[in-house]
Amino acid sequence: MAKKILDQLREMLRLKHYSYRTEEAYVDWVRRFILFHNKRHPAEMGAPEIRAFLAHLAQERHVSASTQNQAFSAILFLYREVLQKEIEPILLSGAKRPERLPTVLTRAEVLHLIHHLSGIHKLMAQLLYGSGLRLMECVRLRVKDIDFEYRSITVRDGKGEKDRIVPLPEAVIPDLRRQIERVRLLHEEDLAAGHGEVYLPNALAEKYPNAARELIWQYLFPASKRSLDPRSGKERRHHLDPSALQRAVRQAAQKAGLQKRVTCHTLRHSFATHLLQAGYDIRTVQELLGHKDVRTTMIYTHVLQRGGMAVRSPLDMD
Numbered sequence: 001m002a003k004k005i006l007d008q009l010r011e012m013l014r015l016k017h018y019s020y021r022t023e024e025a026y027v028d029w030v031r032r033f034i035l036f037h038n039k040r041h042p043a044e045m046g047a048p049e050i051r052a053f054l055a056h057l058a059q060e061r062h063v064s065a066s067t068q069n070q071a072f073s074a075i076l077f078l079y080r081e082v083l084q085k086e087i088e089p090i091l092l093s094g095a096k097r098p099e100r101l102p103t104v105l106t107r108a109e110v111l112h113l114i115h116h117l118s119g120i121h122k123l124m125a126q127l128l129y130g131s132g133l134r135l136m137e138c139v140r141l142r143v144k145d146i147d148f149e150y151r152s153i154t155v156r157d158g159k160g161e162k163d164r165i166v167p168l169p170e171a172v173i174p175d176l177r178r179q180i181e182r183v184r185l186l187h188e189e190d191l192a193a194g195h196g197e198v199y200l201p202n203a204l205a206e207k208y209p210n211a212a213r214e215l216i217w218q219y220l221f222p223a224s225k226r227s228l229d230p231r232s233g234k235e236r237r238h239h240l241d242p243s244a245l246q247r248a249v250r251q252a253a254q255k256a257g258l259q260k261r262v263t264c265h266t267l268r269h270s271f272a273t274h275l276l277q278a279g280y281d282i283r284t285v286q287e288l289l290g291h292k293d294v295r296t297t298m299i300y301t302h303v304l305q306r307g308g309m310a311v312r313s314p315l316d317m318d
Contacts, residue, residue: 005042005082006031012081017201020231029074042078047087050075102269103260104303110270113262116255120221120240121248123175128264130169132271132288135264139242143180144216148173155290157201164290179220186237187218195226195235272300
């Protein structure tokens with residue numbers, strides 16, 4: 001019974017164009033939910049059982065609020081989209097995430113961090129900071145998303161399924177041109193080996209049957225080896241594993257002696273804060289970051305030296 005419902009869940013996630021990473025996460029959470037309740041079918045359960053599972057995660061497993069909310073979203077998707085059963089919102093609520101200020105590096109710290117990176121990881125980190133990209137937005141870039149003439153990058157289908165345009169840093173253009181040439185040579189090798197077809201999102205593969213073999217659709221940061229696509233079973237060259245960049249950034253931060261917890265997202269936080277420091281208005285920064293609500297962007301005003309309230313310490317007053 002559980003296997004059947006999980007298959008239905010996968011089909012609906014693919015129908016709704018959810019990413020493979022989200023598909024794997026949602027299926028895993030629903031599987032855990034079912035096992036937690038001794039393999040009862042979800043159709044026989046409701047809000048009390050969902051609350052019990054979420055409480056178990058928080059109180060016994062001590063998961064973070066964001067992890068608990070992902071589990072909550074997965075289970076709600078199952079009930080609403082697969083079982084066509086609405087759970088009363090008043091009976092459930094997501095975990096409240098702690099309001100922490102993001103970690104931000106100074107410009108000098110960013111440059112020091114980047115100095116301790118090399119090769120493709122250095123180039124990717126420069127884009128995270130120079131263009132304000134999220135980790136997966138950077139990893140999923142394709143050759144056609146780079147516009148050298150207009151000095152811009154098109155971020156396709158970002159968070160919230162909304163495309164946006166971000167600046168292409170002048171400093172990385174020579175390295176990006178060399179990277180695209182490396183992609184071209186690698187793609188020619190794949191074609192010669194009878195491969196060279198890349199994954200295309202949504203229904204593009206059906207609409208443009210030859211596009212998957214064109215250079216412009218290839219990933220800008222391809223994996224070193226081809227692998228089997230878990231959905232289609234075809235051998236393809238996917239993008240670089242994001243964990244490799246995450247690991248490289250952590251190691252670079254240690255080598256640079258930075259006394260802060262540095263992640264890939266720290267570079268995006270720094271991008272936003274430095275633009276505000278430079279005098280760019282909050283709406284412009286909101287658009288570049290792809291935030292739906294300006295209140296999300298406002299968090300960066302609190303990171304600035306004089307904060308959102310522009311208060312100076314009395315110790316610093318003349």
